[in-house]
Amino acid sequence: MSEQAADVTRLDYDGDDEYEHHGGFPKYEPVTPGPDWARFVDGMRTLQDLAVSVDAPDDVLAAAADQVEKLAELLGPHVAPEGRSPAGRTIELPGRGSLLLPPWNIEKFGPDGVRSTGMFRRYHLGGNGAAHGGTLPLLFDDLMGMIVHAYGRPISRTAYLHVDYRAITPLNTTLAIEGKVDRVDGRKTYITARMTHGETLLAECEALMLVLLPGQP
């Protein structure tokens, strides 16, 4: 790994630690980047799908690896600290423009709950055509963060996240996820959510979110 690429793993690599914090959090604000950001993220998602599904000859892989290395060289100088990249902050894009998140779109966001729809793709394959079991908690955890925020609670972290898998989660099919605050008790916010495919219940989730104390990371 080049020195430039290693910098990507640091959160404060530009030496700027002045930005605002909630608890221990950097401030996140929504952004609306130009259309090339959407194209870039969409292309990267296609590459993710291909990276976990191709069985290509060596010469094709060598050419692909050359291009990947060139791309990393092009992007490397533009790495920004946490909270500054459009990734995760572009609300109108699937997965808020973050490759970490499956490409789901927020449809409802308010104190009475959050709903989003989207699909798992080849990149999210677990086995025998179903989504990997770990991708559901990822989506639920992100949903919990949004629900707490939409409810008007301060920044909170997941203390527990319990997922019940009720049916196999298919790929490449539009699914829905929805949840809401059930109960608040001091720092604790209790939330329930469910994932569905039409009328079919795929998974249920219960989580406890705890409001961070000042300075908690």
Ligand SMILES: CCCCCCCCCC(=O)SCCNC(=O)CCNC(=O)[C@H](O)C(C)(C)COP(=O)(O)OP(=O)(O)OC[C@H]1O[C@@H](n2cnc3c(N)ncnc32)[C@H](O)[C@@H]1OP(=O)(O)O
């Ligand atoms: C716009 C920007 C959006 C950003 C959204 C960010 C959302 C992020 C969502 C996440 O994914 S966070 C990542 C996964 N979670 C973590 O990494 C959390 C790791 N754990 C911690 O940091 C601490 O354990 C935690 C801050 C959650 C709590 O530590 P504290 O020391 O502040 O709490 P404490 O242990 O004193 O517990 C407070 C209360 O909660 C209860 N509690 C804590 N953990 C529990 C648990 N696991 N199960 C049940 N109860 C629990 C505990 O019993 C107690 O109850 P009582 O007040 O009634 O005595």
